[in-house]
Amino acid sequence: MSNFQQGNYNNKIDYVFKIVLIGDSAVGKSQLLARFARDEFSLDSKATIGVEFQTKTVVIHHKNVKAQIWDTAGQERYRAVTSAYYRGAVGAMLVYDITKRQSFDNVARWLEELRGHADKNIIIMLVGNKSDLETLRAVPTEDAKEFAEKEGLCFMETSALESTNVELAFLTVLTEIYRIVSKKALTANDESESGGSSSLLKATNIVVPGQEPESGRRSYNCCTSS
Template sequence: MTSGGGYGDSSQKIDYVFKVVLIGDSAVGKSQILARFARNEFSLDSKATIGVEFQTRTLVIQHKSVKAQIWDTAGQERYRAVTSAYYRGAVGAMLVYDITKRQTFDHIPRWLEELRAHADKNIVIILIGNKTDLEDQRAVPTEDATEFAQKEGLFFLETSALESTNVENAFTTVLTEIFNIVNKKNLVADDNNNGGQSGGNTNSGSSLSGKKIIIPGPAQVIPEKNRMCCST
């Protein structure tokens, strides 16, 4: 099971490094989600991200030390050509929209198309509806996002960076799924090569098996989901 690491990296041995990108329109709360996860902070006067920034946080997943390297890509149109290069090497992606702004959800298919054009085809993707603290201003029904996530084979959660709701769940869902896929791949490689491959730093999506899991329903992470999906 996943357990939270400290905010900031320690001197412990790192078993895995997973790059995850945050994408979506400007002002949907990508930087706030990252700040909440990486530093447990939230700023009401957040400035627009220029270009690309990243933060790291180390977690323990199944007794292994996993460093999450989270890249915050600017949502403004004029930076999209610049940030497309940063999809390379990402093994996870978070597609973020604002539940109070329908346009940001309507743009999600375009962001998904761009992601799939530039990132490894087996990348683990979660759709995030942010700002659930503004429920009275909701413009995107949860059912719409659930339907889209099921159709595209994405994880889905609704979050509030302000209230720290489901932010940890969103990251640990993606990171644990990546971990399970990479570990399963390594086990297969060990069987085939007499232990010729073992867990180590993973900086490209080439080792991912591309198994997709759908989380039905709003704001839920189904426990032990790997048991549900990985039988052959």
């Protein structure tokens, strides 16, 4: 974890990455966000109404990266926000509750919605939350691993209550995004000299101060080697 540090707020922000949280209501999306952004957890957390977002700045490979993390209610009646909610997102945390089989069964529907609204190259982490409730487990880890491998997703089990793997899950997604973007920038620089054309990801939803977003993209699945 030596590449990850808290952001230095005296320095400029090099990148802003928008991450969205999706999944059924009460799987712990807001608690994951609170744990990552503020290192907080509330046992009496109320359901999210509408949409909210928080930010956290971290250092990845000596670059200040601001994560802008969006959280929305999982209830059906709030799903009209989808288009604006997904717009500009380069990462997604698709969350289910390991003690609620239905929340895992609904993951496929959430993934279909995500892929229907978001950029096709978005980096997606499947998150099995509430790993502290092992005795109540209803979703075997292997089931989730198999689904993630089939769909080309990253996968991790977390506990917002015990702060297990929460930071690692977010930072894994942020680092995968950064790796693609930094590689893209390097290749673009090389090919601008040779006159070639790059086939690497051109993420229109990455904000780089002083630069305009580029167009053209390629498909990429993270964590395929794990």
